[in-house]
Amino acid sequence: MMRTRAALLAAAATALLVSACGTTENPAETPAPSDAAPSGPVTVTDSRGKAVELKAPARKVVALEWGEAEMLASLGVMPAGVADTKGYATWVTAVKLDPGVQDVGTRGEPSVDSVVALQPDLVVMNEGRAGTLVTQLEQYVPVLVTKGTDAKDNLGRMRSDLNMIAQAVGKTAEAEKLLADFDAALADGKKKIADAGAAGQQFAIADGWKEGSTVSIRMFGQGALVSQLGIQLGLKNAWTGAVDEQWGLGQTDVEGLTVLKGQDVHFFYNASDGDDVFVDGLAGNAIWKSLPFVQQNKLHKMPDGIWTFGGPLSGQQYVDQLVKVYAA
CATH class of the missing domain: 3.40.50.1980 (Nitrogenase molybdenum iron protein domain)
Incomplete structure (x- = not known):
């Protein structure tokens, strides 16, 4: 990773607590693209309550957090850029990034210049990383802010974030399939443990x-x-x-x-x-x-x-x- 483990985890713990990381034997397959991809204008209300307006479903997307990058890739939309691609490769194996995905800086301090240089249709980030970065980015590109976490209902929050991203990129059918497979895995696992x-x-x-x-x-x-x-x-x-x-x-x-x-x-x-x-x-x-x-x-x-x-x-x-x- 870009920093030592001690520095990274210590910084992460501080940030999380103030403002609030294998493979399976049979990894889930990335959903196939829909036969009829949606087109035309899209409006998505993000976690800020802001209506994010797009001329068409976003295809070239930059993700500034690994959870959102994973969601995009699992929906069949490989991000054009991701914050700390090396760290992602270390800590996230559910969906691997393509070699051509550009590194746009660290998760804590992504490079606005690197993001803008990719000319994305959309930037996806979560509330915990927002701050003044949103204002800077929105001068150049639409920004979708996910909730990222909610200890009151993190499973519900994950579903909501996935569906929000799916709507913005025109992959709602793929999101439905991902969540159906997820629910099936939970139900099957619960039964096996009970048995x-x-x-x-x-x-x-x-x-x-x-x-x-x-x-x-x-x-x-x-x-x-x-x-x-x-x-x-x-x-x-x-x-x-x-x-x-x-x-x-x-x-x-x-x-x-x-x-x-x-x-x-x-x-x-x-x-x-x-x-x-x-x-x-x-x-x-x-x-x-x-x-x-x-x-x-x-x-x-x-x-x-x-x-x-x-x-x-x-x-x-x-x-x-x-x-x-x-x-x-």
């Missing part, structure tokens, strides 16, 4: 980073998107600590994990860039070694590249991994 007698068992999901000798841990609480996936499968999130209202994320350290005392807790974590603080950073830590899920070998590193803030296809990757563990 295995694992309904109601607990999970915890986290990522982390190390600075010096200090390991910081970011917990995915009740309102986080991946947590809501687990709950929809009939499982229970064991982390009940404080979380922010936008992302459903909480901050703790290894001592804070001692609240995860349940004998049925499985602990899932991400380390897609190879810096595994849970195995390497805590290997000699007595508190870590005393935790039930460590002693019982219920510690699960997610396959590299399952994005925790993605769309339906990343969501299905998470579902696959949870079902693999609980329905085994």
Whole structure:
């Protein structure tokens, strides 16, 4: 990635908490384009309540956040530009970007000049990255602002964001298919877990980073998107600590994990860039070694590249991994 893991995750955690990251054995296929693509003017009301007017469904689109880039590509509209394409390739495998997709800067500070130089029909970004950047971009190109996250209903928010983007690019039929496949995967996964007698068992999901000798841990609480996936499968999130209202994320350290005392807790974590603080950073830590899920070998590193803030296809990757563990 463009920065070290510690710097990236620390900055991400701060930004998320103040303003509020594998493959499956059978990856979902990208929906085929509609036989009759819509044409003519399109008006889409975005998360700001603003009517974004387009002369025709957008075909050349720039995405400034990975979740929105994934959604576009899964709808069959490969973005012309994406913020931090190298990072996307590391953390998102649900839909790969074409080699010709242009990097338009970092997610935190995309380059307005690089975006405008591509002459896109539309720029898609989320509320958390907006600010004055929207005003700058709208001097040159229409901007669609998604909600990006909502800890009150992140699954509903994901559906809404996908449908909004689909309307702007004329791919509503493709969005319907993506969501139907997603719902089918959830229903099938829930049944498999129930049939295995694992309904109601607990999970915890986290990522982390190390600075010096200090390991910081970011917990995915009740309102986080991946947590809501687990709950929809009939499982229970064991982390009940404080979380922010936008992302459903909480901050703790290894001592804070001692609240995860349940004998049925499985602990899932991400380390897609190879810096595994849970195995390497805590290997000699007595508190870590005393935790039930460590002693019982219920510690699960997610396959590299399952994005925790993605769309339906990343969501299905998470579902696959949870079902693999609980329905085994």
